[in-house]
Amino acid sequence: MATFFRLLADDAKGPALREALADPADARRYDVAPEAFREVPSTPFAYWVSDRIRQLFTELPPFESEGRKAAVGLQTSDDPRFVRCWWEVPAEAILDGQNGPYNADDIGTFQRWCRRRTHQGKRWVPFAKGGAYSPYYADLHLVVNWVDDGRELKAWADPLYGNSGWSRIIKSVDYYFRPGLTWPLRGLRFSAQLVPPGAIFSIAGKMAFVEDELWLSAITSLFQSSSFDALINFFAGKVGGVQYEVGIIKRIPTPSLETDHIEGLRAIALQGLQLQVQHTMHMEASKIFRPVDSLKSDSGIEATTTTINECAQKISVSQNALEDELHFYALSIYNLKQGDLEALIDTDHFQPPSYTRSSKETSQDVLSFLLGTAFGRWDVRYATGERTPPELPDPFAPLPVCSPGMLQTDDGLPCVTPPDGYPVAFPPSGLIVQDATQPDGPEGLLRRLRHVLYTIYGDRAGAIEQEAVDLLGAKSLDDYFARPTAFFDAHLKQYSMSRRKAPIYWPLGVPSGRYTVWCYAPRLTEGTLYTLLVDHLAPRLEALRAEIAALETTAAENRAHRDLLEERRSFATELEAFRGEVERITMLPYWPSLHDGIIICAAPLHGLFQHRTWSKACAETWAKLEAGDYDWAHVAHGIWPTRVEAKCRTDKSLAIAHDREALYEGD
Numbered sequence: 135m136a137t138f139f140r141l142l143a144d145d146a147k148g149p150a151l152r153e154a155l156a157d158p159a160d161a162r163r164y165d166v167a168p169e170a171f172r173e174v175p176s177t178p179f180a181y182w183v184s185d186r187i188r189q190l191f192t193e194l195p196p197f198e199s200e201g202r203k204a205a206v207g208l209q210t211s212d213d214p215r216f217v218r219c220w221w222e223v224p225a226e227a228i229l230d231g232q233n234g235p236y237n238a239d240d241i242g243t244f245q246r247w248c249r250r251r252t253h254q255g256k257r258w259v260p261f262a263k264g265g266a267y268s269p270y271y272a273d274l275h276l277v278v279n280w281v282d283d284g285r286e287l288k289a290w291a292d293p294l295y296g297n298s299g300w301s302r303i304i305k306s307v308d309y310y311f312r313p314g315l316t317w318p319l320r321g322l323r324f325s326a327q328l329v330p331p332g333a334i335f336s337i338a339g340k341m342a343f344v345e346d347e348l349w350l351s352a353i354t355s356l357f358q359s360s361s362f363d364a365l366i367n368f369f370a371g372k373v374g375g376v377q378y379e380v381g382i383i384k385r386i387p388t389p390s391l392e393t394d395h396i397e398g399l400r401a402i403a404l405q406g407l408q409l410q411v412q413h414t415m416h417m418e419a420s421k422i423f424r425p426v427d428s429l430k431s432d433s434g435i436e437a438t439t440t441t442i443n444e445c446a447q448k449i450s451v452s453q454n455a456l457e458d459e460l461h462f463y464a465l466s467i468y469n470l471k472q473g474d475l476e477a478l479i480d481t482d483h484f485q486p487p488s489y490t491r492s493s494k495e496t497s498q499d500v501l502s503f504l505l506g507t508a509f510g511r512w513d514v515r516y517a518t519g520e521r522t523p524p525e526l527p528d529p530f531a532p533l534p535v536c537s538p539g540m541l542q543t544d545d546g547l548p549c550v551t552p553p554d555g556y557p558v559a560f561p562p563s564g565l566i567v568q569d570a571t572q573p574d575g576p577e578g579l580l581r582r583l584r585h586v587l588y589t590i591y592g593d594r595a596g597a598i599e600q601e602a603v604d605l606l607g608a609k610s611l612d613d614y615f616a617r618p619t620a621f622f623d624a625h626l627k628q629y630s631m632s633r634r635k636a637p638i639y640w641p642l643g644v645p646s647g648r649y650t651v652w653c654y655a656p657r658l659t660e661g662t663l664y665t666l667l668v669d670h671l672a673p674r675l676e677a678l679r680a681e682i683a684a685l686e687t688t689a690a691e692n693r694a695h696r697d698l699l700e701e702r703r704s705f706a707t708e709l710e711a712f713r714g715e716v717e718r719i720t721m722l723p724y725w726p727s728l729h730d731g732i733i734i735c736a737a738p739l740h741g742l743f744q745h746r747t748w749s750k751a752c753a754e755t756w757a758k759l760e761a762g763d764y765d766w767a768h769v770a771h772g773i774w775p776t777r778v779e780a781k782c783r784t785d786k787s788l789a790i791a792h793d794r795e796a797l798y799e800g801d
Contacts, residue, residue, distance in 0.1 A: 138164045184474045187368055190387040194468075198384035201345040202353075205306040206380050207262075207335035208278065208287075211294075214731075215766050216279045216287055217261060219636045220421060221629070221656065222732045223277060225547050229256040231311075231332025231532025232546070238347040238530075241312055241331070248311040248332055249283045257281035257729075260533055262316040262329045262339035263632065267487065269358045269453075270406035271529060272316075272327035273420045275631050278334055279729075281790075290787035303337075310334045313350060313530065314341040315357060320377055322484040324366050326357035328407065332532035340380050347530060352391055352399035358406065358457075359464035362386065364478035389467050402460050407529045409449050409456070413489045415526060415538075416442065418502055419629055422526055423537045425503050429517045429590060435601050439496040446489040453486075497602040498624045501583075501614070505621075505639055508582040509654040510549055510560035513541040517590045518557070548656065557589050563665045564657030568641075569674070570648040571705060573612050579652060580612050616647045618745040626748055635751055636732040642666075642716075642742040644708040649674075655732055663720045671713045678706050715741055727768035734759070734767045766791045 140162050144150035154160040198204050210216040220228065234247045252259065261278040279286065284304065291300035315326040316339045326342070328350075335341040342357075344350050356362055365386050370376045391399070415424045429438070465472065491499070506512045515521040516539055524538035536542050541549045541556075551562050561577075568579040575581060587595040599611055608614035615621045622641050629637045643650035651666055685699040719738050726735040733755050736743075740752035759770055762777060771778040771792050782789040782797040789798040 138166065140164065184477075186470060186474050187365070187478070190365065190468065190470075194387035194389055196385045197342065197388045199388075200390065201349075202388065203309070203343045204340065204380045204384040205309055205335075205343070206337045206340050207306050207310070209303040209305075209337040210278065210287065211303055212290070213633075214764070215290075217263070217632075217634075218258065218277050218279075218731050219275055219419075219629070219631055219634055220258075220260070220277050221419065221638055222634075222636050222728065223258045224728045225535050225656070227255060227258050227729065228277060228535045229259045229280075229332055230535050230546070231260075231330075232527075232534045234332065234532060236331050236532055238313075244331060245311040252280050252283050259311075260330075260333040262333055262335040262341065264316070264318045264336070264338040264340075265327075265632075266318060267321050267323060267325045268327055269325045269410060270328060270354060270403065271410040271414065273414055273417070273422065274329070274333060274533065275419060275421065278336075280334060286787050286790040289790055293785075305337070306335075309341065309343055312343055313347070314343040315350070315354060316341045317357070317378055317383075319379075320375065322375060322480050324357070324363045324376070324378060326354065328354055328403075328529050330527075330529060330531060330533055340378075340383070342383060348396055348400060349391075351403040351530075352396045353388075354403040355399040355406065355460055356388070356464065356467075358460060360457075360461050360475055360479055361464040361468050361470055364475045367478045367480075387468075391467070395467055398463060402456060402463070405456055406453070409453050411526055411529065412449055413446070416489075416499075418499065418506075419631065421533060421537050423539055424524060424526065425512055425517060425539045429500070429503070434594075434598060435496050435500060435605060436493050438500075439491055439493045442496065443490045446491075449489070450486075493605045497605045498621075498628075500598075501602060501606075501611075501621060502625060502628070504583050504586045505615075505652070507558060507586045508560060508566060508579070509564060509639070509652075509657075510541055510552065510558075511638075511654070511656075512539050514558050514586060514589055515556075520557075550657065558586055562657070563662065563669070564654035565662070565666060565670065566652045566654075567670055567674075568612070568615060568643075568650040568652060570612070570616065571702075579615060579650075583611060583615075615641075615652075616650060618647075618743075622745050622748070626745065634731070634733070635748065637748070638732070640736060640739070641744065642739060643744055644712050645744060646705075646708060647744065648705055649709055649712065655735065656728065658726050658728065658735060660725045662726070663716055663724060667713065667716055667720070671709070671716065675706070675709055675713065678702060678709065682706060712742070722773045725769065725772035730767040730769055734764060734769055738769065738773075768792070 139151060139154050141147050141150045141154070150162070154162045157163070229248060229251055231248065234244055234251070236244045257279055258277040259280045260274045261276040262274060263276050265272050288300035288304065291303055311332055311334070313331040314329050314335070316329050316335055317324065317326040319338050329335065329341060342353065344353055366376060366378065366382060369382055369385060411422060414420050415422045417423060503512055507514045513521065516523055526538060527534055535546055536548060543549055552559055566579050566582060567575070567577065569575060572578060573580050584595065584599070587599055591598050603611055603614065606614055606620070608620060618641065622637070622639070625639055626635065626637045638655045640653040640655055641650045642653055651670060653662065682699065682702050685695050685702060689696040689699045722738060724738055728735065733751060737752045737755040737759055740749050740756050743749040743752060758764055759767065764770055765778045765781055766788055778788070778792065779794060779797055782792060782794045783799045786795070786798050786800055789795045
């Protein structure tokens with residue numbers, strides 16, 4: 135028998151050790167037979183745990199047994215090239231798993247269907263890549279380029295790692311498109327999230343698989359339990375801050391569940407999924423965003439905020455109760471006592487995420503929804519009650535291409551033009567002008583936002599607008615959208631995830647803020663800048679010159695006209711410079727492709743953005759494009775075709791990316 139002393143909580147180690155030595159019953163003293171450590175694989179030197187914890191490793195099979203599997207997946211080794219946020223890429227190019235022949239009892243047929251679809255234009259596949267603590271459910275906001283079943287990525291990897299070297303970074307391909315569980319790489323507490331069928335997983339977003347859906351739902355709950363977390367901490371040899379590598383998860387003791395255990399754990403999983411989904415659906419960038427619930431209040435934004443927070447509180451209470459139920463259920467399944475876990479659970483540092491909102495945040499959410507509706511992104515009929523709120527996706531079913539609240543065609547893709555009878559007109563070009571000299575123009579931003587406000591709130595629209603403006607500390611609605619540090623700043627943060635800056639509402643404007651053209655990035659085409667020049671800038675400059683000419687005839691006798699003339703001349707100078715920059719970019723030539731991602735498409739426009747952080751990020755990306763670092767991008771091929779096609783002769787992956795395989799001179 136060996137004696138150990140655990141004095142981590144004592145500042146004065148010497149006196150504490152003397153006290154523990156003098157008292158055989160001291161709680162800081164542990165007497166353990168050295169051979170007991172050998173009961174656990176890798177023999178972790180965790181003397182402070184109970185004998186029962188160690189015994190589990192000999193009594194129960196490890197997770198990876200009896201048809202269960204834990205695996206690492208795809209390591210792209212070049213995320214800027216191969217990974218995007220789902221809203222960055224063309225919706226019609228995202229894998230449409232919801233249209234596939236998914237059957238939990240015949241997953242192989244569905245996997246083969248998914249692979250075929252990647253040969254049919256559905257190159258962007260939902261991508262599980264870890265994330266933060268989120269029990270049961272986490273939004274899959276990333277997609278990965280898996281065109282032709284990964285042909286471009288495999289061709290990119292082979293020259294780096296030798297013939298068929300792609301297998302060094304592309305692991306477990308037989309498990310792609312299967313449902314399973316993923317988890318963050320690090321954390322103070324282990325949590326796992328359900329990954330629906332039709333996704334690929336990464337080396338960071340490791341996954342666990344089981345044989346059938348009933349077992350999957352049961353393991354979903356077991357993975358959230360404090361018992362499972364405690365066993366991980368013990369095996370890792372530390373509490374909190376653990377790296378949840380596959381090698382750890384596959385060796386954790388897992389009970390062979392009885393039928394009643396499976397049914398009980400499944401019931402907990404379904405409740406946990408429902409609660410977490412209710413939190414996530416309020417996040418605009420989520421794949422399950424449903425705006426209806428945040429626009430129901432009859433008393434304004436403050437009351438809406440209160441309603442949201444009350445709902446969040448109720449959900450948190452329900453989650454805590456569910457966690458307690460799961461805690462005791464798992465103790466029973468593992469035949470553990472509460473005392474067995476106490477040394478292995480970090481209760482002091484772990485804090486679950488908060489889902490409450492401030493009134494300012496709610497105001498930002500409402501105005502973001504208004505702008506999205508003005509562009510035709512969101513279906514306003516769900517907010518007005520004209521349509522029944524859309525059903526949320528089944529968490530065990532393949533993900534839809536679009537989130538439920540989006541304005542969609544019958545085939546589930548975004549609408550480009552307003553449907554017959556739709557109450558809000560929106561520009562198919564994806565361009566809306568904000569002109570401070572004509573703030574209430576019939577097609578301008580302010581008029582369009584107010585039309586959406588009135589469509590939703592009716593006679594209360596003016597009061598809602600004023601309340602939002604006051605809560606945001608803006609002078610007016612027009613002012614809030616005109617200032618780069620106001621709406622766009624919040625939007626950029628909202629749509630920046632996984633180290634990707636990917637805003638979809640772009641403010642292209644003059645330095646003074648007097649003229650801004652809002653561009654809806656998902657509708658960006660080769661003709662967008664021509665439309666801006668011909669339909670917006672040319673007539674505005676013509677009208678401005680006519681106004682200046684008229685003022686010149688009266689300015690000498692009218693001081694107010696002289697001041698206005700000076701302001702209009704300054705405005706004309708800015709607008710001419712703006713038009714000149716747009717013309718220069720157009721002649722590069724500028725042929726954007728959404729497959730490149732938001733920041734690549736925005737990079738040539740960096741001089742037109744007035745938000746410093748975003749402009750700087752775009753300028754840095756442009757410098758890399760010029761240097762040839764991103765020659766896989768379609769934008770690069772459009773501007774520097776000779777340089778890019780020369781590389782295609784020796785780089786098969788580039789040749790595939792640009793559909794120039796005929797140029798490739800290799801094997």
